[in-house]
Amino acid sequence: MADDRAxxxxxxxxxxxxxxxxxxMKRFRWESFAGADLSELDFSDLDLSGVxxxxxxxxxxxxxxxxxxEANLSRADLxxxxxxxxxxxxxxxxxxxxxDxxxxxxxxxxxDLFAANxxxxxxxxxxxxxxNLSNAKLIKxxxxxxxxxxxxxxGADLSHADFSxxxxxxxxxxxxxxxxxxxxxxxxxxx
Numbered sequence: 001m002a003d004d005r006a007x008x009x010x011x012x013x014x015x016x017x018x019x020x021x022x023x024x025m026k027r028f029r030w031e032s033f034a035g036a037d038l039s040e041l042d043f044s045d046l047d048l049s050g051v052x053x054x055x056x057x058x059x060x061x062x063x064x065x066x067x068x069x070e071a072n073l074s075r076a077d078l079x080x081x082x083x084x085x086x087x088x089x090x091x092x093x094x095x096x097x098x099x100d101x102x103x104x105x106x107x108x109x110x111x112d113l114f115a116a117n118x119x120x121x122x123x124x125x126x127x128x129x130x131x132n133l134s135n136a137k138l139i140k141x142x143x144x145x146x147x148x149x150x151x152x153x154x155g156a157d158l159s160h161a162d163f164s165x166x167x168x169x170x171x172x173x174x175x176x177x178x179x180x181x182x183x184x185x186x187x188x189x190x191x
Contacts, residue, residue: 018045129168
């Protein structure tokens with residue numbers, strides 16, 4: 001078992017590294033990171049507001065608690081990324097891949113998620129008020145206790161999504177979906 005002093009020294013070094021990383025990020029020209037492979041990196045608790053990471057490979061990256069407000073993440077691959085408690089308000093996530101991403105308690109108010117893939121994403125307790133989710137894939141997504149007030153869901157695939165205790169949306173029950181499918185089949189079949 002490691003001694004307490006070694007553990008404290010490790011924690012201190014890690015915190016210093018995070019401060020150093022944060023300072024380096026302030027000096028980077030983020031435009032050059034569009035389309036870059038930044039998968040599996042730790043960007044937690046950083047101010048990345050307005051960053052341009054369009055088309056970047058961000059699989060498994062940790063953005064938990066980070067400020068990504070007004071960021072351009074269009075067509076980025078954020079599959080299995082941790083964006084829990086992140087500020088993504090006003091962010092551009094058009095056609096982004098957020099499959100199985102953790103967006104629990106994230107602020108996505110006013111974000112543009114047009115045609116984004118949110119299959120099996122955790123959006124529990126997320127703020128999606130005013131977000132554009134038109135044509136998005138929300139298949140098996142967890143939207144429990146999410147705020148969807150004034151969110152645009154036109155053409156979104158909501159198959160098997162969990163909306164329990166969600167605010168601002170009344171999705172069709174699975175039974176209603178099945179009834180509509182049967183009605184459509186009846187109308188199409190020749191007599």
